[in-house]
Amino acid sequence: MSEKLSYTAAGVNIDVADAMKREMAKSIDVGDTRVLNRLGAFASLVEGQFVKYKHPVLVLKTEEPGSKQKLAFQYGRISSIGYDLINHLINDIAVMGAEPLYVQDCVICGKIEPEVVKTLVSSMSSACQAQGCVLVGGETSEQPGVVDVGLYILSASIVGVVDKEYIIDGSKIIENDIVLAVASNGLHTNGYSLVRALIAKKPKIIHQQIDGESFLEIIMRPHKCYFQEIRDLFHLPGVKGFAHITGGGIEGNLNRILPPSLDANINRNLIRILPIFKAIRDEGSVADHDMSRTFNMGVGMTIVCAPDIADDVVNHLEKNGCECYPIGKIVEGTGKVKFDGNLVW
Secondary structure (H helix, E strand, O other): OOOOOOOOOOOOOHHHHHHHHHHHHHHHHOOOEEEEEOOOOOOOEEEOOOOOOEEEEEEEEEEOOOOEEEEEHHHHHHHHHHHHHHHHHHHHHHHHOOOOEEEEEEEOOOOOOHHHEEEEEEEHHHHHHOOOEEEEEEEEEEOOEEEEOOOOEEEEEEEEEEEHHHHOOOOOOOOOEEEEEEOOOOOOOOOOOHHHHHHHHOOOHHOEEEOEEEEEHHHHOOOOHHHHEEEEEEEEEEOEEEOOOOOOOOHHHHHOOOOOEEEEEHHHHOOOOOHHHHHHHHHHHHOOOHHHHHHHOOOEEEEEEEEHHHHHHHHHHHHHHOOOOEEEEEEEEEOOEEEEEOOOO
16 A cells, blocks of 8 residues: 655645744734734735825835855854845835835745744844834745755745835936045945855865954845935935845946946046955955946945035934045946946955
């Protein structure tokens, strides 16, 4: 007689998943009155009244934290990867002048480890609350045979809102506008395939000290969220565009907001490179071009603004704890980012 099959025998334990979801609900239920139902419904219901917006436009984005999540689970940084994911998401809609509202997450794994998943969801919920938005639900999927046990694949989607009149998309950028750099706190969530290759080649590098902090601690810093620091600039006349500097570096992201008849001329000499990037370059013998196209190099965001308000923008960011400084200007061109000078290591 053949052995009977069951979902549990196949690797999926519904009872464990249900118990875990009940625990997750405690992290997600933050008492926000805009959320009209609780975890466990077929879909999330949220209030759609935007009383302070004349013509509300919804802003949507889906993101995942890339291969940094592999390092997070490898080195026990489970909580921080939740902040990486949420902060990256919020930055991507904040650059359009949007306020974050609601987030849904997706966690795919080979086997549910309740404490791991609860930690992930709790950290994502906390990251949302810190920026005034809400994790309203999501999906946790156990897929034995598809995903290895101990491996987790994360993603999330966000809904934000912006008044149509105040959408910031770069369309108002003109010649002679100034390009400002806003400092990053490290790698954020990009370049980790290269970093993992470096660690595989030189495992002891994770213990290397850089300005009193280990290589591992620095590369695992959570992605910085800029929303609170830049939100007061959204309605400031003369602020023309924001670019979140992620994969592709300055060149691959600033060009996304440039009008087709203009270029951004960036002076490489002015970029304040963080020491962690010099360590990666030197230890991995990585060419400058590859460094610039892979990492943010110390610039987590760029702001394009009119020359007469550049000092005001810099002062505002500095007062809010963000290093900010000019790195270039807008010139006639074809919608590209061009560089002068050389990186100063």
